[in-house]
Every structure is written in C-alpha cells, then in structure tokens.
Amino acid sequence: MTHFMVLKIAARNVFLHRMRTLVVGSILTFGAFLAVVGHSFVNGVSGGMENSTTQSITGDIQIYSEKAKDKLSVFGNMDGSPVDVGHLDSFENVSNRLMQNTDVAAVVPMGTSFATVNPGNILDHFLETLRKTFKDPQADPKDLESQKRRIRFLVQEIKKNLEGKFEEIGILSAADVEQAKINLEQVSRDTFWQDFNSQFESKIEFLANKIAPLIFDDNMIFFSYVGTDPQLFQQKFPQFEIVKGEMIPAGTRGFLFHDYFYENMVKHRIARRLDQIKKKMKDDKLTIAGSKELQDQIKANVEQSAEIYLQLGPVETETVSTKLMQLLSSQEKDFRVLIKNFLDMNDQSFQTRYEFFYKEIAPYVVLYRVKIGDVLPLSAFTKSGTSTAVNIKVYGTFRFKSFENSPLAGNFSLMDLVSLRELYGFMTEERRAQNKQIEDEMGLNDIGQDAIENLFSSSSGARPEKTSAAKKSENVELSFKKRIMGATYTPDELNKGVFLHAAVFLKDPGRRDAVIKDIMAISKQEGLGIQAVSWQDAAGFIGQMTFMMKAILNIFIGIALLLAGLMIMNSLLMAAMDRKQEIGTMRAIGAHADFIYRLFFYETLFISLLFGGVGVILGSLVVVIIGAVGIPASGDVATFFFSGPRLYLHLNPGLVFTVIAVMVVIAILATQYPAWKAMKISPLQAMQKRE
Amino acid sequence: MFIKTIVTLALAVAIGYAEEQKKELLTQAQADEIIKLVDDRQRNSGDYKSLCFVKETEKNKEPRLFQAMVYRRDDDDKFMILFTKPKEEAGKAYLKIDKNLWNYDPGTGKWERRTEREKLAGTNSRRSDFDESRLTEEYSTKFEGTDKLGDYKVYKFKLTAKDGVDVAYPVLNLWIDQAEKNILKREELALSGKLMRSSFYPKWNKKYSASKKSDVWIPEEIRIFDELEKGNSTIVLIKETDLGKLEENMFTKAWIESKSK
Numbered sequence: 025m026t027h028f029m030v031l032k033i034a035a036r037n038v039f040l041h042r043m044r045t046l047v048v049g050s051i052l053t054f055g056a057f058l059a060v061v062g063h064s065f066v067n068g069v070s071g072g073m074e075n076s077t078t079q080s081i082t083g084d085i086q087i088y089s090e091k092a093k094d095k096l097s098v099f100g101n102m103d104g105s106p107v108d109v110g111h112l113d114s115f116e117n118v119s120n121r122l123m124q125n126t127d128v129a130a131v132v133p134m135g136t137s138f139a140t141v142n143p144g145n146i147l148d149h150f151l152e153t154l155r156k157t158f159k160d161p162q163a164d165p166k167d168l169e170s171q172k173r174r175i176r177f178l179v180q181e182i183k184k185n186l187e188g189k190f191e192e193i194g195i196l197s198a199a200d201v202e203q204a205k206i207n208l209e210q211v212s213r214d215t216f217w218q219d220f221n222s223q224f225e226s227k228i229e230f231l232a233n234k235i236a237p238l239i240f241d242d243n244m245i246f247f248s249y250v251g252t253d254p255q256l257f258q259q260k261f262p263q264f265e266i267v268k269g270e271m272i273p274a275g276t277r278g279f280l281f282h283d284y285f286y287e288n289m290v291k292h293r294i295a296r297r298l299d300q301i302k303k304k305m306k307d308d309k310l311t312i313a314g315s316k317e318l319q320d321q322i323k324a325n326v327e328q329s330a331e332i333y334l335q336l337g338p339v340e341t342e343t344v345s346t347k348l349m350q351l352l353s354s355q356e357k358d359f360r361v362l363i364k365n366f367l368d369m370n371d372q373s374f375q376t377r378y379e380f381f382y383k384e385i386a387p388y389v390v391l392y393r394v395k396i397g398d399v400l401p402l403s404a405f406t407k408s409g410t411s412t413a414v415n416i417k418v419y420g421t422f423r424f425k426s427f428e429n430s431p432l433a434g435n436f437s438l439m440d441l442v443s444l445r446e447l448y449g450f451m452t453e454e455r456r457a458q459n460k461q462i463e464d465e466m467g468l469n470d471i472g473q474d475a476i477e478n479l480f481s482s483s484s485g486a487r488p489e490k491t492s493a494a495k496k497s498e499n500v501e502l503s504f505k506k507r508i509m510g511a512t513y514t515p516d517e518l519n520k521g522v523f524l525h526a527a528v529f530l531k532d533p534g535r536r537d538a539v540i541k542d543i544m545a546i547s548k549q550e551g552l553g554i555q556a557v558s559w560q561d562a563a564g565f566i567g568q569m570t571f572m573m574k575a576i577l578n579i580f581i582g583i584a585l586l587l588a589g590l591m592i593m594n595s596l597l598m599a600a601m602d603r604k605q606e607i608g609t610m611r612a613i614g615a616h617a618d619f620i621y622r623l624f625f626y627e628t629l630f631i632s633l634l635f636g637g638v639g640v641i642l643g644s645l646v647v648v649i650i651g652a653v654g655i656p657a658s659g660d661v662a663t664f665f666f667s668g669p670r671l672y673l674h675l676n677p678g679l680v681f682t683v684i685a686v687m688v689v690i691a692i693l694a695t696q697y698p699a700w701k702a703m704k705i706s707p708l709q710a711m712q713k714r715e
Numbered sequence: 716m717f718i719k720t721i722v723t724l725a726l727a728v729a730i731g732y733a734e735e736q737k738k739e740l741l742t743q744a745q746a747d748e749i750i751k752l753v754d755d756r757q758r759n760s761g762d763y764k765s766l767c768f769v770k771e772t773e774k775n776k777e778p779r780l781f782q783a784m785v786y787r788r789d790d791d792d793k794f795m796i797l798f799t800k801p802k803e804e805a806g807k808a809y810l811k812i813d814k815n816l817w818n819y820d821p822g823t824g825k826w827e828r829r830t831e832r833e834k835l836a837g838t839n840s841r842r843s844d845f846d847e848s849r850l851t852e853e854y855s856t857k858f859e860g861t862d863k864l865g866d867y868k869v870y871k872f873k874l875t876a877k878d879g880v881d882v883a884y885p886v887l888n889l890w891i892d893q894a895e896k897n898i899l900k901r902e903e904l905a906l907s908g909k910l911m912r913s914s915f916y917p918k919w920n921k922k923y924s925a926s927k928k929s930d931v932w933i934p935e936e937i938r939i940f941d942e943l944e945k946g947n948s949t950i951v952l953i954k955e956t957d958l959g960k961l962e963e964n965m966f967t968k969a970w971i972e973s974k975s976k
Binding site: 229465482505 | 762766768770772773775776777778779780781782786798799800801803804805806812813814815818820821824825826827828829861864865866876892894895898913915916917918919926935936938940948950952960967968969974976
C-alpha cells in the first residue's frame with residue numbers, strides 16, 4: 025500500500041474524531057505559539073542584556089585573579105555590596121601574554137567598585153560660595169550683598185517650612201528642637217546680619233552648624249564606577265561617545281559620569297521628572313490624565329516644590345513670581361503657592377510650562393548637583409569598613425550609542441585606573457617610603473591577636489607609677505603644601521601597575537568557550553595567576569537572570585508539549601482499541617505490522633504539523649508585528665530588562681525549524697506505545713470478537 | 716581618609732580613667748560605680764591635644780600609616796583631627812562641631828558635610844563614635860566576674876544598650892584592671908551577639924590636668940582587631956598629650972584652612 029493511501033486513511037481518522045483532534049490540536053497550537061513568541065521574547069531580552077553588558081563593561085570574557093575570595097560579579101552582589109576579587113600585579117604582563125592568542129582582539133584593564141559623593145545641602149552650597157567670595161579680594165561688594173540676601177531669604181524659607189513641623193524631624197530631641205527655634209529666631213533678626221561682614225567666618229560657621237542641618241535632604245550620590253585606561257576603553261567599546269564636556273585627556277586623572285546616571289540621579293529632581301514626563305508623553309504616547317505613573321510624578325513635583333523656592337534668592341523670586349502670575353493668570357502673592365500651582369500640570373499646560381521651567385526657572389536653580397569641570401572629593405568604602413577619598417575632576421558625561429536609555433549600560437561611571445588604585449588603597453613607591461618613615465617614628469611592632477596577652481606583663485606600662493609632667497607636646501610642623509590637582513601619569517605607570525579584572529574582546533565571540541579554556545590552560549602552564557569567565561558569569565546575578573528566564577520558559581513549554589504528547593498518546597490508544605476490528609481486518613487481508621505503525625504515525629504527524637504549524641505561524645506573526653512596533657517598557661524594571669525604552673523582537677528562522685522539528689519528535693514519541701499496541705492486534709482476535 | 720582611623724582616634728581619646736579599688740567581687744552598685752567613674756573622669760572639661768600615629772593593616776594589602784594631631788574641647792563638644800603625614804594626607808582634617816562633622820580636603824579646598832543621617836556604606840561607624848564615653852547613660856552594666864589578662868587581675872563587665880538608645884554597638888564586654896580601673900580590653904558586639912571588634916590597651920599614661928585639678932589617665936597604645944574580617948587590624952599610638960589650653964579660634968574651618976597653603 026502506498027504512503028499516500030496511508031496518509032488518506034490517517035486524515036480520514038483525524039476528521040472522523042473532530043472533537044479529540046481539536047482538543048489535542050489546541051494544546052499543540054498553544055505550545056508552538058508559546059515556543060515561538062516566548063523564545064523570541066527571551067532572546068530579545070537576553071540579547072539586549074548581553075549587548076548592553078558586553079558592549080558597556082564586560083567584553084566577551086573577563087579575567088581576574090585565580091586567588092579571588094569572591095566570584096567576579098561586575099555589578100556587585102544582589103544586596104548591593106561589592107565583591108572582593110583581589111588584584112593582579114602587572115597589567116602589561118597579562119595583556120601581552122593574552123594578546124599572543126590569535127583569537128584575542130583586545131584586553132582592557134578594569135576595576136569596578138562603588139563610591140559616593142556628598143555635595144551637601146543647598147544652604148551648605150550657598151554658604152561655601154559666600155565664604156569664597158568674602159576671601160576673594162576682587163569680589164564685587166554687590167555680589168556679596170546679593171548672596172547674603174539670598175541666604176537670609178533662604179533662612180526665612182526654612183523657618184516658614186519648619187513652623188509647626190519640627191516633630192517631623194524625628195532625629196531632633198525636644199531640647200534640640202527648642203535650641204533650633206532659638207537659633208532660627210536669632211538668625212532672623214537684623215542684629216545677626218548687621219555685623220556680618222566683619223565677622224563673616226563665625227557667622228557663616230553658625231549658619232552652617234546650627235541652621236544647615238535643619239534642611240533634611242538626601243543629597244548623597246552613590247554610584248558604581250569602573251577604573252580603566254580611558255583611551256583604550258573608548259577605543260575598544262566602539263559605541264562609547266562623549267555627551268557633555270570632553271573626554272579625559274590622555275595621561276590625565278579624571279572622571280566621566282555616565283550620562284544616564286547624570287540625567288537621572290545628579291540632575292535637579294523636578295527638572296528630571298519633567299524630562300521623564302515629556303519623554304513618556306512623546307515616546308509612549310501617554311497622557312497625564314490617563315497615566316497613574318505620570319500623575320504620581322506630577323504629584324511628587326508639587327510635594328517637592330521647596331526644591332525650587334528654597335534655591336531662588338529674593339531678586340529671582342520677584343522676577344519669576346511676576347512671570348508666573350502672568351503665565352497662570354493668577355493674583356496669588358505667595359510664591360510658594362504659585363510654584364505649587366505651576367508644578368501641578370495637566371496635558372494641556374504641560375508643554376508651555378515645561379518650556380517656561382527651562383527658560384525662566386532653571387537658570388536660577390542648581391540644575392546639576394555636580395557640575396562638569398568640578399573637582400570631586402570622591403569617597404569609596406571597602407568591605408572592612410575603611411574609606412579612602414581622592415580628588416578627581418569631572419570632565420564630562422558619556423554614553424553608549426544605541427543603548428542610551430539602558431540602565432544596565434548606564435550603570436557605570438568611569439575614571440582612570442591610577443585614581444582607582446589610589447581609591448582602592450594601593451601604594452605608590454613614594455607612599456611606601458613615607459610609610460616606612462612613619463613606622464620607624466612610631467616604633468611599635470605588630471603583635472598577632474594570639475600573642476596579645478604578652479603585652480600585659482607587670483612591666484608593660486598599664487599601671488604607670490608617676491604622673492607625667494603636663495609638658496607641651498612636640499611641635500609638629502603644621503604647614504602643608506596643597507596637592508596640585510589634575511595630576512598626570514605616564515603610560516608605564518598605567519600599564520605596569522595593578523588591576524582588579526580585565527575585559528577580553530574576541531575577534532569571533534562564538535569562540536568564547538574555547539578561548540576561556542585556552543586562557544585557563546596558559547595561566548596554569550605559565551603561572552599567570554588568572555582565571556577567565558564568560559561575560560555571563562562576570563555579570564553575576566544579571567548574567568544568571570537570562571539563564572533563569574530561558575529555563576523557566578522552557579519548563580512551561582515543556583509542560584505544554586508533554587501534556588499534548590500524553591493526550592495524543594491516550595487518544596491514539598483509545599482509537600486503537602476502538603478500531604480493533606478494522607485493524608484486525610486489515611491485518612487479515614495482508615497488511616503488515618509496519619503498515620499499522622505508519623497509519624498511527626501519520627495520523628499524529630498530521631495533527632502535530634497542522635496545529636503546530638498554525639501555532640508557529642500565529643507566533644511568527646505576533647513576533648513580526650512586535651518587531652515592527654516594539655513593546656514599550658513601562659517603568660524602570662521593564663526598561664532594565666529591555667535594555668532600552670522598547671523591546672523589538674526578531675524572528676529567528678532557526679527557531680521556527682526547531683519548533684517544527686520538536687513537533688515531529690513529539691509525534692514520533694507519542695505514536696510508539698499506541699502503535700505497538702495496535703500492531704499486536706491479530707486478525708484472529710478481530711474475528712473472535714465478531715463471533 | 717580612613718573612617719576607621721577617626722573612630723579609632725576618637726576611641727583612643729575617649730577611653731576612661733579609673734581609680735584604686737581593692738575588692739575582688741562587686742555588687743551591682745559597685746559595678747555601676749566603676750563604669751560611672753570611667754565616664755565621669757573622661758568628661759575632661761579642659762582642652763586636649765595629642766600627637767597620634769595610626770597603622771592600619773588590611774588583609775592582603777600593605778599597611779597604611781598616618782600621623783595626626785587630635786584636638787578636643789569637651790566644654791563645647793568640639794573635636795578635630797588634622798592629618799600631618801604622609802604628604803598625600805597632610806592638611807586633611809575632620810572637624811566636629813555640635814552634630815556637624817566636617818571633612819576638609821586642602822586639594823579641593825572643599826568642606827564636605829558628613830552627618831549621622833548619612834549612611835556610611837559598608838561601615839559600622841556612626842557619628843556617635845566620636846562622642847565622649849557615655850557608658851552609664853547608654854548602657855546597663857552587669858558584673859561578670861574576675862579574670863586574668865596577662866599578669867593583671869581584671870573585672871569583667873557586660874554592658875547592654877538601654878532601650879531606645881541608639882549606639883553603634885549594642886553589647887560591650889569590658890576587662891577592667893582591678894587595681895587601677897583602666898580598661899585593658901574591650902569587645903564590641905552586634906545585637907546578634909556576634910563579635911565585631913576587639914581592642915586592647917596595654918599602655919596607660921597618667922597626666923595632671925590643671926583644668927581638672929587632678930590626674931587624668933590616657934591610653935598610650937591601642938591595638939584593635941577586626942573580628943569580622945580576620946587579618947585587619949589597627950594600632951594607635953598616642954605619643955604626646957597636652958592638656959593645656961588651646962587657642963580660642965582653633966575649632967574653626969578658617970584655622971584648618973590656614974594650615975594648607
């Protein structure tokens with residue numbers, strides 16, 4: 025009998041049992057649909073994450089010390105703490121050796137960690153400026169007076185703000201509150217300001233120590249950074265580009281904020297929210313009336329309106345006030361109410377008010393808490409609780425083209441490796457020599473904790489007999505030379521020093537696993553002391569996330585397909601029992617067992633391909649449509665996973681073939697048992713039944 | 716700048732002084748009395764100035780050494796550390812006035828505010844570490860018996876933070892010399908009972924304070940061991956102490972700035 029004949033019988037059976045076919049078919053359709061759409065989605069997300077990770081920080085492979093205490097995770101631990109990966113001694117040695125491997129395109133030295141900057145609150149900021157002006161012999165007396173007026177005005181605003189709200193400042197004790205009220209009263213009086221110029225130091229200190237702490241702000245900026253060779257980094261991460269300011273000049277110490285971080289964390293809160301609202305309205309076509317998210321942002325702006333009126337001086341307040349009254353057609357005299365009303369925007373007023381904000385208000389407020397060109401005192405903390413600080417100039421901001429809005433790619437700011445070493449606590453030769461000198465002066469030996477009790481002998485000095493004379497302490501020279509900023513370094517200093525880890529770029533990223541093996545082998549043979557991991561491992565929990573997503577999806581698809589397979593098997597089995605006589609008759613007129621098997625197999629294959637095919641086509645259609653339109657990322661979490669504002673899916677032909685192949689495999693597997701059962705039906709059995 | 720350094724220096728100058736006591740076993744009242752003495756004697760109404768050396772050893776890293784001048788004016792609750800060596804750190808300073816802790820860097824000429832509201836990531840240090848000892852006010856004392864530390868007979872005390880008091884370490888174990896009432900060993904524990912830091916005070920100095928009109932005990936050498944990160948340790952040496960009156964305008968930003976040119 026021909027295959028065609030078998031197919032015809034199989035098709036007839038499929039149509040004969042429509043209900044059963046439909047149930048099994050819909051499960052198969054669903055499975056195939058889920059496989060195509062789900063995999064495209066997960067591939068889209070993991071591809072986005074891979075791109076934004078490898079092209080912004082990890083490269084294809086990361087290397088680090090084989091003696092590392094923790095596993096390398098460039099994004100830190102899940103709880104936000106940094107990992108301890110130790111360090112490697114000479115970048116040059118390691119890099120030169122790795123570059124001998126023909127697969128390796130480049131090696132970029134790195135060290136990733138966290139740091140903080142505390143720009144202080146707004147009163148601190150104004151007081152420091154005023155102090156500088158007082159000390160400047162060229163200062164314009166008018167400017168000085170204007171600054172004083174602004175501070176006086178700010179103090180009044182603080183007083184107004186705190187009236188009846190002192191209890192909200194939980195940290196203050198009752199006594200502190202009373203003292204704060206007295207202090208506020210004191211600085212509100214004319215007498216405080218009359219002799220300000222002649223006693224500016226003590227007056228400013230009073231304001232800084234007694235009044236400024238009453239402003240409760242969270243101005244601390246906490247961020248991740250990568251210390252590297254900035255020029256090499258720029259060259260090897262081709263999507264790197266400067267957005268604001270300039271590139272750190274070669275051989276110079278410096279710092280670049282990631283533009284995403286700068287715009288989202290360093291910028292004035294109200295300005296940044298207005299930017300976000302504008303973007304959402306434009307890109308995602310959201311409206312304030314229709315979006316809870318935008319309404320919340322508007323509400324937050326109104327609540328934090330103090331961020332504007334506390335920063336404006338009396339003259340600016342006057343100017344802005346007049347313009348605001350015009351804009352809002354309002355007679356309101358209280359500037360604070362005016363600002364609140366102004367910030368309470370709706371879809372109609374947003375665009376005009378957005379423009380008004382940037383034109384009339386922004387020039388008077390501190391738009392960025394750290395300005396390009398500032399020298400930052402940057403502090404970093406190590407696991408053991410020690411902290412170090414370096415002064416470093418902010419040259420500008422940078423981003424990676426095509427994933428400007430990816431929080432993942434925007435995670436790291438950048439500094440030179442020499443500053444990182446200082447921040448991390450590595451010694452320079454000069455420092456080592458000074459250490460030795462101080463140690464000699466100190467004249468104490470290290471004693472381990474186990475032997476510490478030896479220090480407590482009766483003659484050790486824990487019980488001095490005599491009272492020592494209250495002599496004056498030795499005169500220590502208290503005149504220091506300021507260290508010059510913007511220090512430079514030589515290529516040798518950069519390349520021969522320590523580094524924490526490095527990104528390895530491959531000519532063909534597909535060779536990743538092979539190259540990792542090679543590097544491990546070379547390190548073992550030549551004692552380089554390094555270990556190599558894939559970008560995914562180096563990305564730590566971020567890298568694991570894509571793996572987890574794929575695993576969960578595959579489990580779902582697996583369950584759907586297993587269910588479909590079992591149902592197919594069950595229905596075939598029942599069909600075999602139902603059609604005992606038919607099969608028996610077939611066998612009696614000479615049909616081989618092989619024919620029966622094919623009959624069942626074709627039936628399943630027909631169902632699998634038909635319904636699986638429908639699922640694949642539907643899934644592909646959805647993927648193609650989403651590929652053109654994109655799924656908008658609503659909220660930070662989605663933006664994080666999508667590595668950008670929208671996720672575009674791509675249809676992978678390989679995936680379509682794989683799904684179809686899986687359908688065939690299911691058909692084969694599900695057919696085995698029922699077919700075997702059917703094959704065992706003999707013509708004799710069929711006859712007997714009839715009798 | 717090392718936060719721990721400052722904490723250590725603050726501790727060094729904040730550790731209490733003691734008096735003769737002969738009895739070996741103590742009643743609760745006697746135990747409270749000893750701890751109160753430690754506190755009382757520490758509230759030195761006069762000025763204080765000392766030359767300190769600090770050696771910070773972090774596991775697997777080269778040790779870092781500092782020399783600094785520490786100044787204190789207890790009357791006004793003012794405290795200042797001015798780093799003198801090495802060159803990279805010279806001129807950097809911490810100034811504490813009331814609840815404000817300021818950090819100065821001559822390189823930038825900037826003052827950075829550090830407050831207790833600020834979370835010092837990854838550190839146990841809080842601003843309260845810089846306050847003078849308020850053991851009686853902040854902790855309940857329990858006498859735990861006698862012990863020996865090297866050649867010295869000591870009393871052991873367990874101090875537990877009182878309810879509602881915010882302290883850096885909720886539990887302290889103190890080993891106090893029976894004869895002289897000097898703290899010889901101090902253990903700081905977390906709420907969970909986990910040991911965080913052990914400090915040893917093998918050398919004490921006795922100085923006459925004119926403002927106090929009596930002797931003041933000052934630790935000369937302190938050795939601190941990090942119990943969380945084994946291998947990290949700190950040695951503090953207080954080489955010279957001066958209890959004379961300090962210049963009136965010393966605890967100001969202007970004074971600190973004037974030291975760097």
